[in-house]
Amino acid sequence: MNGPPPRLEKIVLALIPPLAREAVAGDLCETYRSPRQYGIEALRTVPFVIASQMRRNLNLPALALKVALAWMLVGNAALWLLPALMLADAYQPAARPDAHHAIRQTMILGLAAMIFVQALSMNVSVMLRMGLSRPNWLALYLFGMVVPALLCLLRTGVILHNDRHTLPGAMTQETLAEIHGAFLRRARWHNILEGAALVAAAAMALLWLGAPAAAALTTLYLLTAIYLLLRGTPRALPGGDQRTGLAHYAHALARQRKLRHFLWWLWSAPLLMALAAQLQATPLVAAVSRAGLILLCFLLAVINREHGGRVQEEIGALTRG
């Protein structure tokens, strides 16, 4: 039987969110009759799939935190970020990027940053308008040289860290109970320790930071600590056969991933806020703060990308076959 034209199929594949791609694209291919029917069917199906993936992967606390931080930086324009972030969540990848691809991307990003800094330093009129003296832009230039290497080091570290985890193979009911038990213990301890650390951080924020940032951070840290301690730990395996157990485990993994995603952003919030506050300082301090903001956001993004990809790979392995 004929399949859809490769070019049309490629477009449809790109539009279907990765986590639903295999099943939805397969169903569309199975019912293929003509390019027109295939295109119409795809147009009728894909928007629902995107909306469903947006809802499934919605991480409301993380989303609210990111928009709030962006609002501190760019004001009301941050609201435009909301649909973009939700769409990015819907298109969450089903696996980690391969190491070569990740490093190549990082090098391109770093080189682009370096070229930008170099171009800026060459444009003396711009530099003078910004009030930068010669030694300052030399420092900036040197910083630009270091950026690609720094980004690559960060990326490599995250890749190596995630490569230490192995995916589960074929599982019997006993091995599933064993693996899930270990996951449960790990998650419980992780949540208890992180909850305690959040309480300590809330106390420190109250002591060291000025209002209203302290009040906001303390409240957020305390609420998160209470949630982690009371509701953070996944439930034990329910009764039923292995299929039910695997589905429960996959669901718990996805929930913990969402929680960790939010927590990484939450831990970084004070630093991001401090860097954002420096953007109004002298041009050099502002430039360094901007670079620091970019580096920190890059680090958070790659940690989430790698960790999220690894969890999705694990869920994929659990729900296959």
Place this chain on the structure above:
Amino acid sequence: MTQAPDYIYHVDYMAESLGQFEQIVLTAVLALDDNAYGVTIHAKVEDLSRPRKVTRGAVYATLDRMEDKGLITSWLSEPTKERGGRSRRHYRLEKSGQQALRESARTAQRLFDVIASNLGLKGRA
């Protein structure tokens, strides 16, 4: 003081209440048994909701929602040639899904009985 009925305190034991479309999709998964995946579920849902047309996307969205509620579980089969080397996502009704469907059937039966006795319909729901 009047004592509140017992069931008010036992919300946990109540089955998930389902919308009409969810009932249809769950019934399709139940009827198809081992052969429940996107294409067959959509065909069965169209058959059950005649003469209304149903888009496959709406079926996927409902399946996702019910999976998140724990009413069904899914898994990927081996890839097949007719699907361009891709797998099928199979669905299965869980115990909570069966319970919710039973509850919906009981409600539908009660409604049918009332309508039948008032409007003089024949047959069973």
